Structures are given as C-alpha cells and as structure tokens.
Amino acid sequence: MSRTRSEERSGWLFVLPFTISMMLFFVFAIVRTAYYSFTDFDLFEAPSFVGMSNYTALVSDELFLLALRNTIGFSLIVTTTQTVLALALAVLVNHAVRARGLVRTVFYLPSIMSSAAMTLIFLWLFQRNGFMTAIVSVMLAYRQHILLFLVGMAALHGALVLNARRSYEGVSIFDPFFLLVAAVGALALAVSCALAGLLSVFDNNLPISWLNTQRHFLFMPVTLWSVALMNVFTTVPTLMLLFLAGLQSIPSSLYDAAEVDGANAFQRFRHITVPALRPVTFAVVTMGVIGTLQMFDQVAILGDAAPLASRVTLAYYVYENAFPEGASSRIGMASAAALVLGILTITAVYVQKSLGVKEKGE
Amino acid sequence: MLFRPGVFVAATMLCLPASAEETVRISGWGGSEVAIVNGLLTNVVAEKLAKEGIRVKYEPVDGDYSQIIINGLSAGTAPDLFYVDTFWARSVFSAGQAAPVTSDVSGFAANLLTAFTYDGKLYSTPKDFNTLAIHFNKDIFDDAGVDYPSNDDTWTTLQEKLVAVHKSLPEVDGLCVVPEYARFGAFALSTGWSPFDTRGKTILDERFRRAFGFYTGLVKSGAAVMAADAGHSWTGGCLASERAAVAIEGAWILSALRDSAPNMNLGTVRMPKDPESGKRGNIVFSVGWSVNAASKVSKAAAKVAELLTTEEAQQWVLEQGLALPSRTSLTDNPWLRGGEPEQIASRVVLEGLSDDHVTPYFFGDVGGSWMQPINAALNSVILGEEDANKALQSAQSAFDRMLAR
Numbered sequence: 024m025s026r027t028r029s030e031e032r033s034g035w036l037f038v039l040p041f042t043i044s045m046m047l048f049f050v051f052a053i054v055r056t057a058y059y060s061f062t063d064f065d066l067f068e069a070p071s072f073v074g075m076s077n078y079t080a081l082v083s084d085e086l087f088l089l090a091l092r093n094t095i096g097f098s099l100i101v102t103t104t105q106t107v108l109a110l111a112l113a114v115l116v117n118h119a120v121r122a123r124g125l126v127r128t129v130f131y132l133p134s135i136m137s138s139a140a141m142t143l144i145f146l147w148l149f150q151r152n153g154f155m156t157a158i159v160s161v162m163l164a165y166r167q168h169i170l171l172f173l174v175g176m177a178a179l180h181g182a183l184v185l186n187a188r189r190s191y192e193g194v195s196i197f198d199p200f201f202l203l204v205a206a207v208g209a210l211a212l213a214v215s216c217a218l219a220g221l222l223s224v225f226d227n228n229l230p231i232s233w234l235n236t237q238r239h240f241l242f243m244p245v246t247l248w249s250v251a252l253m254n255v256f257t258t259v260p261t262l263m264l265l266f267l268a269g270l271q272s273i274p275s276s277l278y279d280a281a282e283v284d285g286a287n288a289f290q291r292f293r294h295i296t297v298p299a300l301r302p303v304t305f306a307v308v309t310m311g312v313i314g315t316l317q318m319f320d321q322v323a324i325l326g327d328a329a330p331l332a333s334r335v336t337l338a339y340y341v342y343e344n345a346f347p348e349g350a351s352s353r354i355g356m357a358s359a360a361a362l363v364l365g366i367l368t369i370t371a372v373y374v375q376k377s378l379g380v381k382e383k384g385e
Numbered sequence: 386m387l388f389r390p391g392v393f394v395a396a397t398m399l400c401l402p403a404s405a406e407e408t409v410r411i412s413g414w415g416g417s418e419v420a421i422v423n424g425l426l427t428n429v430v431a432e433k434l435a436k437e438g439i440r441v442k443y444e445p446v447d448g449d450y451s452q453i454i455i456n457g458l459s460a461g462t463a464p465d466l467f468y469v470d471t472f473w474a475r476s477v478f479s480a481g482q483a484a485p486v487t488s489d490v491s492g493f494a495a496n497l498l499t500a501f502t503y504d505g506k507l508y509s510t511p512k513d514f515n516t517l518a519i520h521f522n523k524d525i526f527d528d529a530g531v532d533y534p535s536n537d538d539t540w541t542t543l544q545e546k547l548v549a550v551h552k553s554l555p556e557v558d559g560l561c562v563v564p565e566y567a568r569f570g571a572f573a574l575s576t577g578w579s580p581f582d583t584r585g586k587t588i589l590d591e592r593f594r595r596a597f598g599f600y601t602g603l604v605k606s607g608a609a610v611m612a613a614d615a616g617h618s619w620t621g622g623c624l625a626s627e628r629a630a631v632a633i634e635g636a637w638i639l640s641a642l643r644d645s646a647p648n649m650n651l652g653t654v655r656m657p658k659d660p661e662s663g664k665r666g667n668i669v670f671s672v673g674w675s676v677n678a679a680s681k682v683s684k685a686a687a688k689v690a691e692l693l694t695t696e697e698a699q700q701w702v703l704e705q706g707l708a709l710p711s712r713t714s715l716t717d718n719p720w721l722r723g724g725e726p727e728q729i730a731s732r733v734v735l736e737g738l739s740d741d742h743v744t745p746y747f748f749g750d751v752g753g754s755w756m757q758p759i760n761a762a763l764n765s766v767i768l769g770e771e772d773a774n775k776a777l778q779s780a781q782s783a784f785d786r787m788l789a790r
C-alpha cells in the first residue's frame with residue numbers, strides 16, 4: 024500500500040512541472056480568452072461585458088468569413104498533399120540502397136531552415152518575373168516537346184516492360200533500367216522532332232502574379248496556393264522522417280511472406296505498409312491539421328507583398344484584431360476569433376480521428 | 386540593422402552624481418534613429434541633463450515599435466518617454482496612456498501640433514517630420530537627354546519626362562510605383578479630394594477617380610514599372626539600384642542612398658501639380674515624444690522631451706542631415722539654403738509641409754485598415770486584373786461597410 028502511494032506521489036512529482044506550465048500557459052490562457060471574448064477590451068480600459076456581440080460581429084465580418092474559408096481550404100490542401108508526399112518520399116528513401124544517409128540529409132534540409140528565411144527565399148522565387156514564372160513560361164513555350172517526351176517515354180517503357188515479361192516473370196513496371204532507356208529514347212525523339220521543325224515553340228511573355236494578386240484558383244486565392252506550396256516544401260521532410268521510422272519498424276518477414284504468396288509491389292504497399300503505418304499516419308495528419316489551421320508566420324512575413332484578402336488566415340485575423348495598424352486593440356474580437364480557431368482545430372482532429380485515420384495499427 | 390541591447394544600453398547610459406538623480410527610460414526606433422538619439426544625448430543635451438539631475442536610459446527598439454509600446458503600456462512596463470507616430474497616436478492618446486504636453490510649443494509647425502492633438506489637448510512634442518518629394522538621378526536624365534523634373538511639373542509633364550527616359554534608355558524605368566495610398570495619396574489630395582468628408586464618410590468621387598486613373602495608368606503608358614516587378618519593395622530601392630530614374634519618397638531616402646548609392650547625382654523637386662486644379666497635395670509623416678501617463682518620473686521625462694526638441698537640438702539634427710526639424714524658426718537655417726543634394730532634398734521636403742492640400746498620415750479610429758480598399762483597387766488595376774470602374778466600386782462598397790460600423 025505504502026509502495027503504491029509512494030509510486031503515485033513520484034508520478035505526480037514527475038508530471039508537476041508540466042502540469043504547472045499547462046495550468047499557467049494553456050488553461051489560464053484559455054479561460055481568460057473565453058472571458059475576454061464576451062467583453063469589449065482595448066488592453067487599457069477595464070473590460071466591459073458585451074454578451075455575444077463579438078461573436079455576432081464575427082459572423083457578419085467579411086474578413087473573418089474569408090479567413091475561415093481560406094484556413095479550411097489551406098488546411099485541406101496542405102495536410103493531404105504533405106501526408107501523401109511524405110509517405111511517398113519515405114518509401115523512396117527507405118528503398119535507397121546507396122548513400123541512404125546523404126539522401127535523407129538532402130531531403131531533410133528544407134526542414135532545418137528557419138521559416139522566415141524560407142519565406143524570404145520563396146518571396147524571391149515567386150516574383151512576377153522570378154524563377155517560378157520562368158519555369159511555367161518554359162513549360163508553356165515547350166508544351167509540345169514536353170508532351171511528346173512524356174508520351175514517347177510511356178510508350179517506350181511500356182513496350183520494353185511487355186517485351187521483357189514475355190521472357191522473364193516478375194519484371195517490375197518501375198524497373199529503373201527500362202525507365203532510363205525509355206527516358207533517353209523519348210528525349211532523343213523529342214530533340215529529333217524539334218530539330219526537324221515538327222514542333223512549335225509558343226510565345227508567352229506574361230509575368231505571373233503568384234503572391235501579389237487577388238485572383239482565385241478553385242476555392243482558394245492564388246496567393247495561398249503559393250504559400251501552400253512553400254509550406255509543403257518545408258514540412259514534408261520532417262513528416263517523411265516520421266514515416267521512415269514507422270517503415271523501419273515493419274518486420275521484413277511480412278513482406279517476404281506476401282511475396283511468397285505472389286503479392287506484387289502495390290499489393291504489398293496497400294495491405295502491409297499502409298495498415299502498419301496507421302499510428303504514424305494519425306500523428307502526421309494530426310500535426311498537419313493543427314499546424315495548417317494555425318498558419319501565421321508565413322502569411323505575416325508576406326506582409327504588404329500580397330493583398331490582405333488573398334492571404335488572411337484565422338490566426339492572422341486574430342493578430343490583426345489584437346494589434347490593428349494605427350487603431351486601438353480589439354481584444355474581444357481577437358479572443359472570439361481565437362476561440363473559434365481553437366474549437367475548429369479540436370473538431371478537425373476529432374473528425375479525422377473518428378472518420379479518417381485510425382490511431383491503432385493493424 | 387540588428388538590435389544589440391547590450392551595446393546600446395551601455396553606450397547610452399549617462400552617468401550623474403548618484404545622490405539627486407532621477408532615471409528616465411526613453412525609447413525610439415532602431416536603425417538610423419539610434420545615431421540621432423545617441424548623438425543628441427551625448428553631444429547636445431548631456432550637460433543640461435546633468436544640471437537637471439536626470440539620468441537617461443535609452444532603449445531603442447527594432448521590429449514592430451507600436452506593438453511593443455502598446456504591449457508595454459498595457460503591462461505597465463513601457464518606458465517613461467517614447468516615440469508616437471501620428472499613424473497610431475490615437476490609440477495611445479484615446480486610451481489615456483500619454484500625459485498632456487505642458488511645455489511651450491509655440492515654436493512648432495501648426496499642422497504638426499494638430500496631428501498630435503486629441504480631444505483639444507496636445508499629447509506629443511513633434512520630434513521631426515517628413516513629406517513626399519520627387520527624388521531623381523540627374524545622370525540618368527542627362528544620358529537620356531531629357532529635362533530634369535522641376536517644381537513646375539504637372540502630372541502630365543512629369544509623366545512625359547518619365548516616358549521619354551524609358552524610351553531613350555529601355556533598361557531604365559521612369560518610376561517604380563507601389564500600389565499604396567502612402568504614395569498615391571499625394572496625387573489624390575492634389576485634386577482637392579479629402580479622405581473623409583464633413584460627415585466622416587469616404588467618397589471616391591470624380592476627383593479621386595482622375596488621380597486613380599493617372600496613377601494606375603503610369604505603368605501602361607511606359608512611365609513606370611511595379612516596384613515588385615523590378616525586385617524592390619519601395620520606390621527608393623529602384624532609384625538606388627538605378628533601375629528607375631525617379632522615386633517618390635520622404636527625406637528618409639537620404640540615409641538609404643548614403644549607404645547604397647553614395648555617389649548618386651541626386652536632385653529633388655516638389656510633388657507635381659494636378660494639371661486641372663493647379664494644386665499640389667502631400668502627406669505628412671510625423672513622430673513625436675510622448676510622456677507615459679503612468680510614469681513615476683513624468684516631470685523629468687517631460688523635461689527630457691523638451692531638451693530633445695529644443696531649437697539647439699533640432700539644429701544639430703538638421704546639420705547632421707539626419708532629420709527635419711519640427712520648429713518653424715529653423716526653416717531659415719543657413720544649412721537648409723546650401724546647394725548640396727542632401728540640403729536641397731531636406732529643403733524641398735520641408736517646403737512640402739506648406740503644399741496646397743496636406744493631410745497627416747492618419748485615419749482616425751479606423752487606423753491603417755482604411756487604406757486597404759484603396760490599396761487593393763490600385764493593385765488589381767495596375768496588375769490588369771480588374772478595370773478601374775469595377776475596382777473603385779468594390780473599394781467604395783468596402784468603405785461604406787467599414788464606416789457604417
């Protein structure tokens with residue numbers, strides 16, 4: 024009995040520092056935020072109770088609705104893309120035989136750079152006459168060449184694989200030798216056609232606004248699509264490491280048994296890798312949802328480089344109300360929006376836990 | 386410039402006999418302001434401070450100054466004396482965080498005093514100010530064989546010169562434009578348009594539309610390029626890198642040019658006139674010293690503010706070419722009559738204060754959000770994403786919603 028009590032006491036002592044910081048910086052902060060959300064408070068005058076008026080003002084504020092829509096769209100796009108890409112990269116890196124350490128380091132590099140530095144680099148890349156515009160311009164100008172190369176490569180590769188399968192069983196569709204030969208052949212075909220004057224080069228000297236624009240693409244401003252690209256680039260490497268750790272904990276005997284049973288690479292991935300990685304996927308998706316719903320730093324650094332309506336997210340909306348340029352703080356509105364953001368985050372995590380990715384592996 | 390607190394604090398401590406002294410914490414921006422305040426404290430007012438028994442602890446701030454001050458004021462940790470920009474002055478004054486100025490302010494420019502007056506009381510002693518002017522690279526105009534911009538220029542004649550420069554030197558643009566009220570506003574004001582009418586509403590009338598059409602048409606006419614497209618965030622960056630022949634900025638451009646283009650053959654003239662009204666418009670950017678209402682050494686802090694803005698102090702700042710004085714008596718200072726580019730630029734910026742339609746860079750209780758609809762409209766029209774009519778209709782609707790709250 025006394026030993027149990029002693030263990031219990033030790034347990035409480037171990038969690039005490041964390042409990043204190045939780046109470047101070049989370050519970051106390053949440054309670055105060057909830058209180059301020061029902062008040063009119065400018066940081067100086069004593070808060071005055073205004074009931075639900077901050078919440079009704081939020082609902083009628085176009086900027087808030089825009090921020091809400093942008094945040095949800097951004098979160099969906101980035102979380103999905105980064106999870107899929109991180110998994111694909113992890114599988115790729117896991118299969119790398121030579122220079123595995125170097126490959127991992129290279130892929131991980133974007134994650135160790137500061138968010139501010141990366142944003143500034145991307146600001147430069149996303150200039151209207153910048154690198155991204157140049158890539159798109161080249162692709163548009165040489166679209167016939169690119170199309171011919173892709174079609175040629177697919178045809179050549181398909182022919183090579185089918186031909187090989189007539190002689191040997193189990194030739195992979197991703198056979199690297201055939202891929203290389205098909206790529207060289209398709210390149211030669213495209214170059215020959217270009218030299219023979221059979222392909223046209225299209226003029227398109229149009230600067231593209233990636234950031235400084237109010238245009239929309241699908242359900243999100245083009246500016247936020249650009250920020251999403253930037254975000255995916257910086258977060259995928261970290262998530263890839265998590266998947267990699269998960270992949271290396273899957274016993275190879277499972278793959279061997281499946282191979283003996285005749286399962287192909289896709290079937291092994293679908294029936295062994297994906298189920299075994301469920302706990303990691305849950306962590307990755309949860310981190311992704313939380314991180315993207317709270318997107319702030321990259322849009323804040325963008326500043327005047329992009330119109331407010333094209334980059335506003337819920338977290339930025341909170342900041343805009345807490346510290347409006349040249350006006351008194353609207354802490355009540357900021358607190359109400361912060362609570363909405365908090366509730367949205369908890370709901371999103373709960374929904375994905377209930378309907379989407381399960382916590383436990385199979 | 387990076388903030389190195391240790392160096393600043395150590396360098397700015399002015400020691401006095403320990404017995405009777407009061408310590409006043411003062412705060413200002415980082416960057417070039419550090420040199421100004423340090424210079425004032427050590428070269429101009431040190432003896433007077435010693436005589437008054439005041440010790441000054443200077444805490445410059447890099448980053449978002451207004452946010453840091455407002456946070457400090459709400460937490461009770463703000464310095465005793467701090468900068469207040471006209472842009473956000475209202476949020477400090479209306480909250481009762483600044484003590485009224487009690488010293489004699491009769492020598493200061495009247496419109497600067499107005500900018501710092503709230504509810505009939507003056508809450509800040511104007512430290513210095515800026516207006517907009519046309520700064521240009523004489524060598525580029527010489528190479529292009531085009532006449533320099535002049536004080537007699539209208540929008541049209543200035544535009545013709547800018548187009549001519551670009552035609553003659555295709556790699557150089559006439560001007561870098563930014564889609565911001567902070568620059569465009571001077572053109573709108575010159576038409577006689579006012580940001581707020583007598584009912585406190587913002588109406589984008591025909592006068593505004595005319596200025597809007599001119600400003601957004603600069604790029605299409607070949608007179609200008611978007612600053613962002615030239616790889617710069619402000620018009621001064623384009624001038625310094627010789628990408629553009631002209632920049633529309635205040636005297637703050639001088640310190641940037643001193644660092645990045647010290648040999649530039651610089652000329653400065655006043656903002657062009659509206660060809661229809663024949664008037665000039667301008668925006669005043671000003672900063673003052675305010676005493677923290679909760680300061681325990683408010684009298685000493687007020688004395689420091691007074692000493693830092695005396696005629697002697699302002700003359701020293703002026704003669705270092707660091708900032709423009711807010712005292713009218715210094716308008717006739719011999720330094721301002723000199724022929725050096727920095728002296729001419731300072732004189733022109735000083736003259737901008739007496740342009741026909743001048744308003745402070747201040748938008749009442751709405752704050753900086755007021756500029757958003759105009760900036761968005763300028764941006765979308767210059768980029769060719771919307772036509773002027775549609776963009777201005779959206780902007781007017783945004784103002785109607787914003788000012789109806």
